[in-house]
Structures are given as structure tokens and as C-alpha cells.
Amino acid sequence: MNSLEDRIEAAPQDFRVLTGDRPTGPLHLGHYFGTLRNRVRLQRRGVDMFVIVADYQVLTDRDVAERLGETVDGLLLDYLAAGLDPDATTVFTHSAVPALNQLLLPFLSLVSVPELQRNPTVKDEIQHSRQSSVSGLMFTYPVHQAADILFCKGNLVPVGQDQMPHIEVTRTVARRFNERYGPVFPVPEGLLSIAPVLPGTDGRKMSKSRGNAIALSSTPDETARLIKSATTDADRTISYDPERRPGVSGLVQLAALCLDREPDDVAAEIGDAGSAALKRTVTEAVNEFLAPMRERRAAYAQDLGFVRDLLRRGNARANEFADQTLQEVRVAMGTVY
Structure with a gap:
């Protein structure tokens, strides 16, 4: 069987990528060589790209999201500077797509508490949390990511090796939904990054x-x-x-x-x-x-109106996909009255 990269090269139109970032501060060279460069590469190949600005997920490890509007503007500028094409890539915010977040409820019914407790990425997030106790949002973080990926029928997710457990949760959710209610979702594949971990100025991982x-x-x-x-x-x-x-x-x-x-x-x-x-x-x-x-x-940066319009257009397209997917879910579950 051809490798995933071979299949992408042969038929980029068969793939839709969902990837993104939490708006917690400026992107750096570690982000560029780890993820941004790969996004631009896939975009230029003709893969349909969805990039989520995960503003709700900022709250997974902190009590409040400070100066969020300013940070989102900065993130959009970083994307554009790195080479993301607003005519080829859909950039949208988590909070602007209500139907995406409605998928969380049926998805949570497909995953057990022990499965979430065993997730190594959740354990790591909890260990490094700034909060005094673990919020429900942090605990269900992998299922939120499953909704992020599946709302647009994403079937390709560029990740590092440490993020593969999240992709496994998404694959589990997709398979269990399809088995219980009928075929609605693709089972996404993780595209492992070959980029090395980039050390920062102190020799530790750049962060x-x-x-x-x-x-x-x-x-x-x-x-x-x-x-x-x-x-x-x-x-x-x-x-x-x-x-x-x-x-x-x-x-x-x-x-x-x-x-x-x-x-x-x-x-x-x-x-x-x-x-x-x-x-x-x-x-x-x-x-x-x-x-x-x-x-x-x-x-x-001289035209933030253009930058924010890019986000508005992305939010509109993301909502079209999310509304359609949620309707398919309702039909499959028999909740259209």
C-alpha cells in the first residue's frame, strides 16, 4: 500500500486537513518548523486546509483568557506572514461555530471516563496546568478536539508523536458513531511531522x-x-x-x-x-x-480590517460545514422532529 505522503501527492483533493493553535501568545520558530511550514506545504499541494483558532481551549489550563482579541489578531498576522493563503485556507475561531460545539454532547457519550483518564496527553496537560484543580473542559479536551476535526469531515491531521493519542480518541469517536448510527464521519489519519524538536535559547524545547x-x-x-x-x-x-x-x-x-x-x-x-x-x-x-x-x-498589520475580514469569511465557511454536519448527525441519531 502506498504511504500516506504518496497518497497525498497523488490525490491531494481527497484530503481535508484540520489543524490549529490556541491563541496564548506569539508563534515562534519552533511552531514554524514544527507545524507552519508543513501547513504551507500541504496548502500549496492543493489539500483543503482548515485552521482553527482554538479560543475556547485557551481556558483548558487557565482561569481566564486575557487580551484575547489582541492575541487572535497577532496569531492571524503570524499565519499570513508564514505563508498561509487566505484564498486557499479556511481560518476560523472555535467560539464562532456553535454547531461544532454541539457535536461535543453525542461525542462524549461514545467515550468512557477511564479512557479519558488514561489519555497520556490529558495527563501531561493536567500536570502542567496553571489551575488548582482540573476543570471538566480540560478533562474532555480530546473529545473537543474530535469535534474540531470531525465537524468539517477532516481526514488528515498533521501532528507530532506526542499528540497521536488525541488522534486515536478522534478515530475511536468516528468509528463508534458510525457503528452506532450509520456512516457519517471519516476516520482521520495522523500525518506525523518529521521536524525535529527545536531547542530554545536555553537548550530546552522552545516554548x-x-x-x-x-x-x-x-x-x-x-x-x-x-x-x-x-x-x-x-x-x-x-x-x-x-x-x-x-x-x-x-x-x-x-x-x-x-x-x-x-x-x-x-x-x-x-x-x-x-x-x-x-x-x-x-x-x-x-x-x-x-x-x-x-x-x-x-x-x-497596516490593514487589520482585511485580517479580520479573513476571519469573518473563514467563520462563515466553517459554519456552513458545521451546520451541514450537525444536520447529518441529527438525521442519523433520529433527533429531527
Whole structure:
């Protein structure tokens, strides 16, 4: 059987992607190399793309969603700067599609409490939660994601390996609904990302919450300051050895990704010039890589009316799909009176 990538290449029109982000702050280079670049690739192949701005899901691990409108605007600008085409990709907000959220009730009836308790991604979310106790929203997070994916009949979900348990919940919900009520939903496939985990400026995984991330919206000077403060070590000879030298290797990897080169080649070129030379190389590579994104972002930021209209149009299309799917669900369940 052909691989999933082969099938996408041969018939991109057969696939619909659902992916997205929680609007909790600026997207960074880890997001770009981990997910955004892949979204743009699939979009250009002709895959139907739905990207959800998961504003309701901001509340899974915090009591309130602060400055949400401003954060959503920033997220849209990051999408456009990264290359998402508003004429080819449907971007919409969770809260603007009521029929999507109505799917949650029948979907919850298809999943047991022990199944949710065993979900490793839920366990991880709970462990890192900012809340003093676990909310029902957090506990049912995987079923919310199933509704996000299935409302538009999404059958392809780009994910990292750590997110595969969520896809398994969605696959379970789709299969059980179809078995109980008749064929309504596709059983989606997870498209595993081949992107490496990108370390931040401290050698740990790049993350907004750790303060070690280089935002796509950062200025050249901000980028230079972040890289200058990055963790290295006392060994003057630069090498790529993630296990032994996480700080140095993270910087080498970042430069390599931006330059589209192999990390070992970048390290060998710097040689014994030391960490200062490494940081100069990384700064130049990152700023050159981000330059066209910064230019696009600045242009779109001059017309936030256009950016918000993109979201309105996306919300309208998402609602059309959600209303149709909910009607199919009602017919299948016998709840049309």
C-alpha cells in the first residue's frame, strides 16, 4: 500500500486537513518548523486546509483568557506572514461555530471516563496546568478536539508523536458513531511531522512559557539579544552533539534549519572560532530567514480590517460545514422532529 505522503501527492483533493493553535501568545520558530511550514506545504499541494483558532481551549489550563482579541489578531498576522493563503485556507475561531460545539454532547457519550483518564496527553496537560484543580473542559479536551476535526469531515491531521493519542480518541469517536448510527464521519489519519524538536535559547524545547523562544514577530534587535543571551559552554570548538552539548547544539540546529543545511556542516564551518562566532552565525541566519516574514507581517498589520475580514469569511465557511454536519448527525441519531 502506498504511504500516506504518496497518497497525498497523488490525490491531494481527497484530503481535508484540520489543524490549529490556541491563541496564548506569539508563534515562534519552533511552531514554524514544527507545524507552519508543513501547513504551507500541504496548502500549496492543493489539500483543503482548515485552521482553527482554538479560543475556547485557551481556558483548558487557565482561569481566564486575557487580551484575547489582541492575541487572535497577532496569531492571524503570524499565519499570513508564514505563508498561509487566505484564498486557499479556511481560518476560523472555535467560539464562532456553535454547531461544532454541539457535536461535543453525542461525542462524549461514545467515550468512557477511564479512557479519558488514561489519555497520556490529558495527563501531561493536567500536570502542567496553571489551575488548582482540573476543570471538566480540560478533562474532555480530546473529545473537543474530535469535534474540531470531525465537524468539517477532516481526514488528515498533521501532528507530532506526542499528540497521536488525541488522534486515536478522534478515530475511536468516528468509528463508534458510525457503528452506532450509520456512516457519517471519516476516520482521520495522523500525518506525523518529521521536524525535529527545536531547542530554545536555553537548550530546552522552545516554548512560549519558558521564555526561550524566538517569536516570528520579533525584531532583528530583539532576535540578536535573545541569541546573545543563549546558553553555551566553555568548549571553544563548536560541534553538533545534542546529548552532551544541548545549548550549543540547539543554536547549531537553529542556524542549520534557517540555512537549509546539515547541522554538522554548520558546526564544522565555525570550528574553533567559539561561541561568539556561533551566535553571530545564528543571528545572521535567523534574521535573514525571518526578513520576508517580517515584511509580509508589517504589510498585513497596516490593514487589520482585511485580517479580520479573513476571519469573518473563514467563520462563515466553517459554519456552513458545521451546520451541514450537525444536520447529518441529527438525521442519523433520529433527533429531527
